[in-house]
Amino acid sequence: MRMVLDDVxxxxxxxxxxxxxxxxxSxxxxxxxxxxxxxxxxxxxxxxxAGLLLKPQKGRVIVEGRDYWSQPxxxxxxxxxxxxxxxxxPIMLKGSVERNIAYGLFLRGYREEEALEKARRLLEELGGEKLAGKDARSLSFGEAQLVSIARALAVSPHILLLDDPLSGLDLERQELLLGFLESYKENGACIVMATHDMQASRRADKVFRINMGKVLMEARS
Ligand SMILES: Nc1ncnc2c1ncn2[C@@H]1O[C@H](COP(=O)(O)OP(=O)(O)OP(=O)(O)O)[C@@H](O)[C@H]1O
Ligand SMILES: [Mg+2]
Structure with a gap:
């Protein structure tokens, strides 16, 4: 899926x-x-x-060739x-970690067992298998961050926007996440990640630098 922010x-x-x-x-x-x-x-x-949560006062957000905010x-x-x-x-809902991750799948009509199974599988791939049965509201910041990323991935987004996802993760989980994202994008997804982590930016296909609300440059890494 392609997205263009045009003079936003x-x-x-x-x-x-x-x-x-x-x-x-873009x-x-x-x-x-x-x-x-x-x-x-x-x-x-x-x-x-880009997440279609804020409507710009000027400019256009174009998704697959169409101006999003002028669509019905x-x-x-x-x-x-x-x-x-x-x-x-990270925002945790009441209940267990696996139910938090499966939440979007429940909304999409998945059967309970199927949704929970997918949640557990994702958690394992991201190195969080020990968290599955825990109360989501009892997690540390980094644990909750991992769970909120897993929750987003569960619904297989075409465009995934991650806001500083590495900040709370230990090095091993950062590595697992980056590896996972690299294989996830191969299936045709687009991942946009805000970060302060220079290591991660070396693995990007594209890097944008922003300062005082202006994108200064685009550089291939
Ligand atoms: N809800 C809000 N209401 C008013 N001003 C806001 C709001 N959120 C952000 N701002 C302002 O908009 C500007 C950009 O903020 P933004 O949160 O996008 O920065 P950021 O690059 O994500 O920073 P950080 O690295 O700290 O997360 C800042 O000047 C901030 O004060
Ligand atoms: Mg921010």
Whole structure:
């Protein structure tokens, strides 16, 4: 799935300044894209615009050739199902870890056993098998981060937007996650990751640098 942000400007309600100032970037299937930039530069804002959660005041968000925000509601919903944004602060729902991961699958009508099975498999691949039966609200920050990433992956998004996913993970789990994402994108997904991790940016197909709401450059790594 291809996405283009075309001269996007975004300002938070009640704020005077722009959080994004004329951002133009594009992502496509089979790509791992890394977004680098200092605190407050606009990474989260850009990911939320690409995640179809924030509507820019100016500019266009083009998904598969069509201007997303001028589509009728029904068409928007169909596109939105394929695009998942994972928050920088993990959000855990009540209940066990495996149910948290299976949540999106329950919504999509999967049978209970099938959904839980898929959740456990994903957790294992990401090195979190010990967490499966735990209460999701009792997890450490890094554990919760892992679970929220697994929850997003469970629904097989075409575009996956990860907001600083490595910050709470130990080195072994960072490696597992990056390896998993590299094989996941081979199936045609697009992954966009905001990070401060230079190691991770070396493994990207594309790197965008953002500062004060402007994308400064695009570099092949
Ligand atoms: N909900 C909000 N309301 C008002 N202003 C906001 C809001 N969220 C972010 N901002 C402002 O928008 C700008 C960009 O913030 P953003 O969260 O996108 O930065 P970031 O690059 O993700 O930073 P970090 O590396 O700390 O996560 C900042 O100036 C910030 O203060
Ligand atoms: Mg951020």
């Amino acid at each position: 400007w975004y300002s938070y309600p009640g704020q005077r300044g722009w959080a994004l100032r004329g951002v133009s970037v 992502f496509r299937e089979g790509e791992l894209v890394v977004l680098l930039g200092p605190n407050g530069s606009g990474k989260t804002t850009l990911l939320k615009v 509601e029904e068409a928007r919903q169909a596109i939105k199902k394929k695009v998942v944004y994972v928050h920088e602060r």
